[in-house]
Amino acid sequence: MSTTEIGPEATSPWWTNAVFYQIYPRSFSDSNGDGVGDLGGVRDRLGYLELLGVDALWLSPVMRSPMADHGYDVSDPRDIDPLFGDLSVMDGLIAEAHARRIKVTMDLVPNHTSSQHPWFVTALAAAPGSPERARYIFRDGLGVDGSEPPNNWPSIFGGPAWTRVSEADGTPGQWYLHIFAREQPDLNWDNPEVAEDLERTLRFWLERGVDGFRIDVAHGMAKPEGLPDHDWDTNELMRNDDDDPRFNNPGVHEIHRGLRRVLNEYPATMAVGEIWVRDNERFGEYIRPDELHLGFNFRLAEAEFGADTVRAAIENSMAAVASVGGTPTWTLSNHDVEREVTRYGGGGVGLERARAMALVEFALPGSVFIYNGAELGLPNVDLPDEALQDPVWERSGHTERGRDGCRVPIPWEGTEPPYGFTSGASTWLPLPRDWGPLTVEAQLEDLDSTLTLYRTAIELRTHRPEFTGSEIDWYGSPPGCLAFRRRGGLTCALNATDAPIPLPPGEVLLSSAPLVDGALPPNAAAWLV
Secondary structure (H helix, E strand, O other), X not given: OEEEEOOOOOOOOHHHOOEEEEEOHHHHOOOOOOOOOOHHHHHHOHHHHHHHOOOEEEEOOOEEOXXXXXXXXXXXXXXXXXXXXXXXXXXXXXXXXXXXXXXXXEEEOOOEOOOOOHHHHXXXXXXXXXXXXXXXXXXXXXXXXXXXXXXXXXXXXXXXXXXXXXXXXXXXXXXXXXXXXXXXXXXXOOOHHHHHHHHHHHHHHHHOOOOEEEEOXXXXXXXXXXXXXXXXXXXXXXXXXXXXXXXXXXXXXXXXXXXXXXXXXXXXXXXXXXXXXOOHHHHHHOOOOOOOOEEEXXXXXXXXXXXXXXXXHHHHHHHHHHOOOOOOEEEOOOOOOOOHHHHOOOHHHHHHHHHHHHHHHHHOOOEEEEEOOHHHOOOOOOOOHHHOOOHHHHHOOOOOOOOHHHOOOOXXXXXXXXXXXXXXXXXXXXXXXXOHHHOHHHHHOOOOOHHHHHHHHHHHHHHOHHHOOOEEEEEOOOOOEEEEEEOOOOEEEEEOOOOOEOOOOOOEEEEOOOOEOOEEOOOEEEEEO
C-alpha cells in the first residue's frame, strides 16, 4: 500500500471540498425565447441545481461583450451583456442562489479585452507612444516599412498574434498583440492602470455578493521582456508548452498577489485559476498562500480511460499542490474540452466509463467541477459545418472544428428539440433529435439514470463521514484496475478491464453499474465502506 498526501485538512474553507457546477450560460436555459440561454434561465433552474446538490455555480462569461469569442472578449467588465439580462437579473440570481445555500462565482478575463472596449477604441484613435496605447501592447513592425509583425508569435486560435492598425491619417501603423483572436487585444500588465481597473472590477462584483471568480488564462497576462521570438515547430492550436513565452512568465505572480489582497478583504471569497502549466513545481507557485485559492489541474480530463493513466493523473494532480499545502481540483470536462462520454469511446461504453469516472472523481479529496450536462451523460455532438460558431473554425481555415460540439444546449424535457431549453423555434446550436431519453425530465424518473447517479454521489459525498481526510492510500489491484481509500474510511475501486473483478472488502455504498454476481463489471466503479 502506498500513500498520496495533500495539505492538512483542519477547519477548511468552503471551497476546499465543494462541488462546483459550471454553467455555460448561452447553453443552459433560455428564459426569453431567443434561442440563447441567459441569466433568467439560470435563475429559473436553481431548484434543479439545489436538487442536484451542488455547492457553488461557476458562470462562464456574462459581462458585456460583442461575442467574438462567446463572452471572453469583454467590452465592459462591470456590466451584464443584454444577451444574458442585466444587473438586476444578476442581483436576483445571486440573492436566490444564496437563499438556496448555493454560492455564485463568475468568469473574469484579465489577460485581454474586447477590441470594442472603450480603452482600445481610444487607443486606436491615439498616436503611437500615447498613454492610451500604453494600456495595450503596441509595437512598431519589422522591416524597412514596418510591414512585418514585431515577432513570430502565433495566436492560440491560428494565424499571427499581431494585427496592424491604420493610423489616424490612414497610413499603415503599429501592430497590437492578441494571443487569442484579433478581437481580443492583450492588456499591458506593466501599466499600473490595468491593475487598478481589475481591482475596480473585483470590488464591483464582490460588493454585489459574488462569492468568487474563475480567472481565465491565469497563466497569461505577464509578458517576457523584449517579446523574444520562439521556435514554434511543435506548436499546436489551442495548446501551449511550458517553455511558451506567451504564458507563465514570472511577473504573473505579483498580479495574482494583488488579486488575492482584494479578496482577503471579503471573507469567504475565492479565486480559481485556469492554469495550463504542466510542471508541478511551477503549477504549485500559482496557489501559494498569498496567490490563488485553487488552480485548475486538467490531468484527469486529459487522461485516457485506464487504471494506469487515471492513477498517474491523480498522483500528479495531488503532487502538484502538496508542496504548497494546496487543495487539488478535479474535472472531467468543461466548455473547452470534449465531453467525457465521447472521449472515453462514445456510445454505451463511453457512457459506462464516464459514469465510473464520475465516482472516481467524487471520491477524491478536494474540489470537484462538473460541466453542465455531464450529470446527464451528454456526448459531444457532431455538428454540420454551417452550424459551427467557434472562432477557431474560421481562424484555422476550417481545419479545426473548435469547441461547439461540447456546447450544445441542455435538454430539459419533452421528446423533440429544443427539449424545453427555449420557447422559441430555434437554438443557437442545434440539439440532436435522439436526445429525448437524456432530458432532465426523463432522467429524474429513472433510478438507474446518470442524473440519479450524480445526485446520489453528491449527497453521499456531502453527508457521509467516510469522505474525510486529505490523503488517499493506494491498494494493490488486479491488472487494469485501481483502488484507493480515503482516511475517513471510503474505498473506491475502478475496473477498467473487459471482465468482472472481485470487489475489495466492505459494504457497497454505490456503484456506477449493477454488480455481476457480487463482482464489479467492466468499465465500472464502486464505493465501499
